[in-house]
Amino acid sequence: MENPVLIIGAGDLGMKALDIFKRNNVLVYGLLDDREDLQGKEFGEVSVLGTTDDPSYLNIIGSKCEAFLAIGERSVRERIVENLNETYKVMPVNAIHDTAVIAESAGIGHGNLIGAKVIIGPLSTIGHHCLVLTAGVIDTSASLGDFVTIGSGAIINDRVKINDGAFIGAGAIIVAGIEIGKNARIGAGSVVVENVPAGATFFGNPARKI
Numbered sequence: 402m403e404n405p406v407l408i409i410g411a412g413d414l415g416m417k418a419l420d421i422f423k424r425n426n427v428l429v430y431g432l433l434d435d436r437e438d439l440q441g442k443e444f445g446e447v448s449v450l451g452t453t454d455d456p457s458y459l460n461i462i463g464s465k466c467e468a469f470l471a472i473g474e475r476s477v478r479e480r481i482v483e484n485l486n487e488t489y490k491v492m493p494v495n496a497i498h499d500t501a502v503i504a505e506s507a508g509i510g511h512g513n514l515i516g517a518k519v520i521i522g523p524l525s526t527i528g529h530h531c532l533v534l535t536a537g538v539i540d541t542s543a544s545l546g547d548f549v550t551i552g553s554g555a556i557i558n559d560r561v562k563i564n565d566g567a568f569i570g571a572g573a574i575i576v577a578g579i580e581i582g583k584n585a586r587i588g589a590g591s592v593v594v595e596n597v598p599a600g601a602t603f604f605g606n607p608a609r610k611i
Contacts (some may be wrong), residue, residue, distance in 0.1 A: 513532070561578065592608060
């Protein structure tokens with residue numbers, strides 16, 4: 402990446418993204434966050450420069466720097482992405498940890514965070530603006546839609562389809578061939594052995610609707 406990157410969000414995800422870009426020798430221009438207590442705060446050599454809607458910084462995205470969106474709450478992430486796309490005509494870049502293992506035949510969209518020791522298998526596909534956190538596994542021919550969150554240590558087995566906006570908790574296991582519906586939620590540590598409808602919440606081993 403030739404241009405520096407501006408990270409939107411200075412919470413836990415922002416710190417993960419900051420670490421990833423530093424490890425990849427990408428210059429981080431600064432951070433944006435809406436919390437008053439973080440304004441001006443420094444994280445090493447990188448400072449919180451302003452809020453997430455500050456045009457003085459957003460206007461330089463695309464021409465002078467790239468953007469990465471590091472906000473966990475999906476509705477906020479969607480709103481900011483829409484603003485970046487429509488107002489500023491830019492698409493956030495990926496933040497991919499240098500220890501992640503990604504098959505050559507895997508497909509990855511834009512604006513994704515791929516954490517440390519993540520494995521993305523052959524012929525799998527990752528949409529846009531997904532979070533695949535530490536040591537998550539996306540196995541062969543699995544697919545993730547947009548704005549999907551895969552918690553740390555979760556295992557998404559072969560040919561699983563996870564639709565837009567779904568949340569898979571830390572350590573969950575989705576057995577091969579299962580489909581997770583749009584905006585569904587899977588609790589941490591659950592073992593999913595059946596298809597999950599859109600908007601449903603499943604938890605347990607085996608996972609059941611709650």
